[in-house]
Amino acid sequence: MNERTKNFLREKFKEYYLEYPIQLPPDFEHREWGFILFDALPKIVMRRHTSFHSRPEALEYLRSMAPAHAFSSVAYYEHPGAGTMADKNWLGADLIFDLDADHLPDAPGSYPAMLARVKSETMRLLDFLTDDFGFSEETMDIVFSGGRGYHVHVRDPMVRTLESAERREIVDYVSGAGLAIKPTSIASSISEIPKETRHGWSRKINRWIVGYLQALKDPETAVNKLQELDGIGAMKAKKLVDGGLLDSVSDANIGRIRNGEIKFLAGVPKSLWNRLILKAMQEVRASVDEPVTGDIKRLIRLPTSLHGGSSLRVVPLTLATIERFDPLTDAVVFSDREIAVTADKPAACDLRGSHFEIAEGVNTVPECVGVHLMCRGAVEYVKVL
Amino acid sequence: MAPAPDSRLATYPFTSGATAYVRELDIPLPDLLGRHAYDRARSRGMKRVIQAIEGRIERDYEIGTDLELLSYPIARMIVSCVGDNYLIRRYALAEAKAVYESLKAEPLDFLLVMGEEFGMRIESSDQGLSIHFADYVRYAHRMRDPGWKLVNRRLSGGVVRISEREFRRLLQEAISDRIRGGLPLDLPPDLDVCDALSAHIESVRDALGARKTEFEIAGAADPDAFPPCIAHAIAMLQEGVNLPHSARFAATSFLLNIGMGADEIVRMFSGSPDFDESRTRYQVEHITGREYTAPGCDTMKTYGNCIGADSLCARVSHPLNYYRLRKRGAGGGGGIDRPDG
Numbered sequence: 001m002n003e004r005t006k007n008f009l010r011e012k013f014k015e016y017y018l019e020y021p022i023q024l025p026p027d028f029e030h031r032e033w034g035f036i037l038f039d040a041l042p043k044i045v046m047r048r049h050t051s052f053h054s055r056p057e058a059l060e061y062l063r064s065m066a067p068a069h070a071f072s073s074v075a076y077y078e079h080p081g082a083g084t085m086a087d088k089n090w091l092g093a094d095l096i097f098d099l100d101a102d103h104l105p106d107a108p109g110s111y112p113a114m115l116a117r118v119k120s121e122t123m124r125l126l127d128f129l130t131d132d133f134g135f136s137e138e139t140m141d142i143v144f145s146g147g148r149g150y151h152v153h154v155r156d157p158m159v160r161t162l163e164s165a166e167r168r169e170i171v172d173y174v175s176g177a178g179l180a181i182k183p184t185s186i187a188s189s190i191s192e193i194p195k196e197t198r199h200g201w202s203r204k205i206n207r208w209i210v211g212y213l214q215a216l217k218d219p220e221t222a223v224n225k226l227q228e229l230d231g232i233g234a235m236k237a238k239k240l241v242d243g244g245l246l247d248s249v250s251d252a253n254i255g256r257i258r259n260g261e262i263k264f265l266a267g268v269p270k271s272l273w274n275r276l277i278l279k280a281m282q283e284v285r286a287s288v289d290e291p292v293t294g295d296i297k298r299l300i301r302l303p304t305s306l307h308g309g310s311s312l313r314v315v316p317l318t319l320a321t322i323e324r325f326d327p328l329t330d331a332v333v334f335s336d337r338e339i340a341v342t343a344d345k346p347a348a349c350d351l352r353g354s355h356f357e358i359a360e361g362v363n364t365v366p367e368c369v370g371v372h373l374m375c376r377g378a379v380e381y382v383k384v385l
Numbered sequence: 386m387a388p389a390p391d392s393r394l395a396t397y398p399f400t401s402g403a404t405a406y407v408r409e410l411d412i413p414l415p416d417l418l419g420r421h422a423y424d425r426a427r428s429r430g431m432k433r434v435i436q437a438i439e440g441r442i443e444r445d446y447e448i449g450t451d452l453e454l455l456s457y458p459i460a461r462m463i464v465s466c467v468g469d470n471y472l473i474r475r476y477a478l479a480e481a482k483a484v485y486e487s488l489k490a491e492p493l494d495f496l497l498v499m500g501e502e503f504g505m506r507i508e509s510s511d512q513g514l515s516i517h518f519a520d521y522v523r524y525a526h527r528m529r530d531p532g533w534k535l536v537n538r539r540l541s542g543g544v545v546r547i548s549e550r551e552f553r554r555l556l557q558e559a560i561s562d563r564i565r566g567g568l569p570l571d572l573p574p575d576l577d578v579c580d581a582l583s584a585h586i587e588s589v590r591d592a593l594g595a596r597k598t599e600f601e602i603a604g605a606a607d608p609d610a611f612p613p614c615i616a617h618a619i620a621m622l623q624e625g626v627n628l629p630h631s632a633r634f635a636a637t638s639f640l641l642n643i644g645m646g647a648d649e650i651v652r653m654f655s656g657s658p659d660f661d662e663s664r665t666r667y668q669v670e671h672i673t674g675r676e677y678t679a680p681g682c683d684t685m686k687t688y689g690n691c692i693g694a695d696s697l698c699a700r701v702s703h704p705l706n707y708y709r710l711r712k713r714g715a716g717g718g719g720g721i722d723r724p725d726g
Contacts, residue, residue, distance in 0.1 A: 158506075165663075165667040177536065201536060203541075
């Protein structure tokens with residue numbers, strides 16, 4: 001990133017901070033702030049131990065410095081601006097979840113597919129938070145991170161003083177770590193499955209299994225659907241269907257299956273139940289980045305700021321809006337006005353529903369695409385057209 | 386004159402009710418420390434601590450509620466004057482265990498009041514007991530049985546179902562925290578509390594010394610005397626090498642056994658470049674909360690953690706004995722004890 005590009009980006013970010021509504025987190029006066037400025041990039045220099053006493057003071061900083069990245073602490077401190085962590089005097093911290101493509105075991109390669117996958121993980125997490133943990137929507141801030149995922153900030157006072165180890169128990173819960181009902185192997189003996197009437201993981205697993213079984217409508221689709229389970233191929237699937245599986249899991253029997261009973265279905269092999277439980281665990285669990293939740297002094301990206309590595313806005317969402325949210329359109333804040341950029345090598349991106357290919361040399365692109373690629377370090381600024 | 390106290394206050398001297406009652410008695414601290422009227426409270430306070438060192442605090446029903454109640458702050462002052470991390474842990478644990486025994490006999494209503502004392506949001510209904518998950522994990526995360534893990538509980542709408550027995554166990558943890566909290570006390574500087582209690586403190590020191598020679602090693606930690614296996618594990622941790630749990634456990638329990646506190650141990654491990662304080666602290670405190678003895682040489686060998694054994698190692702069967710001998714022999718060809726039995 002050359003100086004011209006840095007100056008251009010700083011000006012664009014400045015415009016953003018002047019024009020867009022900026023939200024400060026609750027009780028921002030008691031949080032530590034940290035910023036990474038364009039000046040030192042690509043070196044990452046975090047200016048931390050900053051604090052603000054008023055909203056105008058914070059806005060003035062953002063507008064005059066136009067930082068590439070803006071963070072505030074998840075923690076509340078008595079003296080947030082103190083130069084050492086010990087002097088700050090920790091008072092509590094929001095409960096934070098970070099869902100990021102980098103931490104998914106099987107993230108797809110393309111950026112749009114990756115974002116879609118992380119979104120579905122986020123939906124699972126939100127289900128745990130609202131249903132099992134009983135957090136109301138007012139106490140949660142859900143945001144697109146501006147990068148490769150989502151953040152959830154739980155600001156419920158009930159969880160503020162939880163320590164790291166206690167927060168890790170919550171991570172273990174949403175990720176299903178240490179779940180005692182997990183079968184040790186496909187061949188494990190099993191006399192019942194988790195019941196629908198028991199709250200928590202049991203209910204979630206039971207509901208997933210029942211939903212799956214109810215989707216096994218006719219023999220043909222059933223043979224295909226069964227192959228979604230690990231270790232079941234066409235032969236095994238056909239054998240299960242021919243062996244009367246569909247009759248076993250008919251509506252007449254679903255009530256007892258909800259109750260965890262499976263012994264009466266002598267024709268269904270044990271291994272299928274074990275496979276279903278394992279699959280249900282995979283489909284229910286939410287993969288969150290554990291160290292983030294456990295870190296009670298972490299700095300986290302400011303909602304409504306811009307992400308200097310993508311130029312995307314850190315967009316606040318709700319349980320209702322996240323479903324329809326498309327980051328590659330809805331988090332784009334810059335214009336379609338054309339600018340010239342130059343690239344050392346070809347690059348590509350998807351933005352606002354279009355695909356853009358950049359050739360080596362000078363290219364004309366919409367400003368939003370140019371800014372995005374400059375932030376990613378793929379192109380340098382030439383001029384406004 | 387103060388009203389006759391509820392004898393329960395003496396069983397639960399750490400509660401706000403007990404504290405308020407003691408405050409109402411309005412006994413000046415110099416009186417409590419010096420007047421004959423409180424002789425029995427002082428010696429009972431000492432006994433509490435000595436019983437804790439020896440294993441189990443027994444209630445004294447003979448001396449009456451007021452004196453029994455007053456012996457609790459005295460015991461805390463004695464523990465604070467001795468100022469030993471091991472003693473603090475052991476004393477808090479013994480007090481909490483004694484309380485747990487008493488709680489076993491208490492009706493549910495009383496337990497609920499006690500839960501309130503600790504700010505636990507707990508409700509009782511026909512369905513049983515349910516507690517807010519934040520109050521649950523605060524204490525349950527330390528329990529080793531997987532049945533306590535939140536992921537294995539019936540959690541819905543933010544509350545966890547628990548049994549009465551489990552509730553008592555959570556209360557024990559909360560009580561242990563409260564008793565340990567604030568220790569060592571900030572004693573008033575203008576009044577020499579420790580001088581006034583010196584005879585009692587001496588007896589406690591003796592008991593502690595006897596216990597330590599039995600199980601532990603007194604004095605400041607001396608890294609030069611660490612056995613090679615432990616020195617190696619610590620060096621690896623400081624370099625940020627991801628050590629197997631068995632080696633981390635060995636190093637941590639060893640350091641605890643030679644009298645280091647959790648903070649000191651976390652600091653010792655903090656040289657590591659990817660040092661994660663909260664994670665390290667969690668691991669150290671997990672081990673600190675229990676009375677573990679460091680693994681012996683056989684166990685170290687079994688897990689492949691016996692590294693760099695030297696000639697002294699051949700004569701001991703426990704890393705703690707190595708340390709004990711080395712420390713004693715520092716500066717010369719120290720005498721070699723027989724291997725521990």
